[in-house]
Amino acid sequence: MEGKSVIVYYSWVGNTEAVAKEIQRITEFDIQKIEEKKNRKFGNIAGGAMSAFLGLKSKIKPMDFTLQSYKNIFLGVQIWAGKTPPAVNRYLSSVSFKDKEVWLFITKSGENVPQGFIDSITRRIEKKGGKVINNISITTKWDPATNIPISPEEVKERISAWLTSCDIMVEEKS
């Protein structure tokens, strides 16, 4: 894979963060978290789901880098009510993906990722000049009562296999 790579992700409960950190552990790519300005209270599932369903955008904290120096973006998102969360909507609408290649890692609690979900992200990235190369989806075991995310150990093998299939050199560290 040519050019510099960065992992960018949003995560409310921590599942997507666990996957992002596992990718980072293996690849040592730079990593950046998309953070919402407001403090979204755990438990308010309906509010989040409704905002996502309506395609709303929320305010996100300023991010301390641009994508300019990177060629490859590993973008971590999750499904809310079949759609992308408001913070992800904001990010996708505010960043330029010109000449970027994007690898998506998606977390969700359901079995499948609706094709419309991938199509919608792909469309938005293409509109901003980027290209989605590949994606992986991970089913999480999120329990709203406990908010305990999946552990990196649980995703290790799948992530490693995915990165290998993406033609990324993976050297396992002990």
Ligand SMILES: Cc1cc2nc3c(=O)[nH]c(=O)nc-3n(C[C@H](O)[C@H](O)[C@H](O)COP(=O)(O)O)c2cc1C
């Ligand atoms: C508001 C809300 C809506 C959700 N809707 C869906 C959904 O429609 N389909 C699905 O498979 N998972 C859904 N989930 C589960 C999340 O996609 C899953 O737990 C994901 O791993 C959360 O990512 P995070 O831990 O990084 O925040 C929803 C979760 C939340 C909080």
